[in-house]
Amino acid sequence: MSQTIPVALVQMNSGLGAKDNIDTIEARVAEARRAGAVYILTPEMSVVFARNRAGLQAEAEPWENNGAIARLAGIARENGVFLHIGSLAIALEGGRFANRSVLFDPEGEIVSRYDKIHLFDADIDGENGYRESATYAGGDTAVVADIAPFKLGISICYDVRFPALYRTLATAGAQVIVVPSAFTVPTGEAHWHVLLQARAIETGCFILAAAQGGSHENGRSTYGHSLIVSPWGEVIAEADGAEPGLVVAELDLDAVAAARQRVPALANERAFTLAPGPLPFASDLTTQAGN
Numbered sequence: 001m002s003q004t005i006p007v008a009l010v011q012m013n014s015g016l017g018a019k020d021n022i023d024t025i026e027a028r029v030a031e032a033r034r035a036g037a038v039y040i041l042t043p044e045m046s047v048v049f050a051r052n053r054a055g056l057q058a059e060a061e062p063w064e065n066n067g068a069i070a071r072l073a074g075i076a077r078e079n080g081v082f083l084h085i086g087s088l089a090i091a092l093e094g095g096r097f098a099n100r101s102v103l104f105d106p107e108g109e110i111v112s113r114y115d116k117i118h119l120f121d122a123d124i125d126g127e128n129g130y131r132e133s134a135t136y137a138g139g140d141t142a143v144v145a146d147i148a149p150f151k152l153g154i155s156i157c158y159d160v161r162f163p164a165l166y167r168t169l170a171t172a173g174a175q176v177i178v179v180p181s182a183f184t185v186p187t188g189e190a191h192w193h194v195l196l197q198a199r200a201i202e203t204g205c206f207i208l209a210a211a212q213g214g215s216h217e218n219g220r221s222t223y224g225h226s227l228i229v230s231p232w233g234e235v236i237a238e239a240d241g242a243e244p245g246l247v248v249a250e251l252d253l254d255a256v257a258a259a260r261q262r263v264p265a266l267a268n269e270r271a272f273t274l275a276p277g278p279l280p281f282a283s284d285l286t287t288q289a290g291n
Contacts (some may be wrong), residue, residue, distance in 0.1 A: 021047050036248070042085050062092060069110075096134075112145035114143040115140075150176055153166070156178050185222065224242030231255050
């Protein structure tokens with residue numbers, strides 16, 4: 001018998017203040033629960049989408065005795081759902097922050113957490129450079145959470161450009177992988193759909209990508225288009241552009257095994273080494289073969 005799991009993605013336009021953003025999460029979680037969802041995912045930087053480091057320092061709290069975490073735990077408990085905060089900033093010693101994903105069970109207990117591994121550090125011709133590592137400390141541990149009846153791999157935004165992480169999650173048992181994000185408009189238009197579909201196809205997993213969308217108080221504009229992608233790479237649900245709202249769908253877990261049976265890429269993987277030094281040109285190979 002096929003087993004289906006109702007899930008929901010919250011698409012947000014998060015602002016500078018934690019209280020208002022958590023109020024929005026609370027309302028959306030109640031709405032998603034009424035729609036039947038038992039697992040609910042929010043975007044990257046759901047709780048505070050700050051303008052700069054000073055904005056984070058004013059709102060983000062340390063992990064211990066964290067008021068935002070306590071309130072979110074209560075929302076999960078009151079609604080009896082797995083509430084997955086795609087990420088929030090956690091203040092660390094030394095002045096930097098963790099970009100941390102936090103998963104609550106229906107009793108409001110934290111069952112898993114993950115710190116974003118890959119940080120966007122880039123110098124772009126004609127534009128200001130961006131150093132995410134100046135503000136955030138990257139994580140170093142991949143995470144798969146067991147929230148029966150499925151196993152959940154966790155990633156955040158820029159991680160999606162590093163397929164080795166996703167293969168690691170899938171081979172560790174993940175059937176569903178989340179990608180809470182705050183993609184900018186230009187990169188979203190160019191890469192959002194194709195990257196998420198590629199990660200689904202490569203792993204044979206469902207991909208759940210809750211996104212920030214619209215023009216934010218911090219001056220940024222994000223792409224929206226929260227997506228649910230099947231293990232076959234099909235978009236089975238999508239938010240309407242950048243508008244805040246919900247995406248609700250049922251995941252048929254049998255689709256994971258079916259996709260992996262049709263294309264057993266995980267099972268067929270082989271170890272290999274890279275040949276040392278430069279390879280000969282094709283013409284040299286042809287000459288050698290004729291001698």
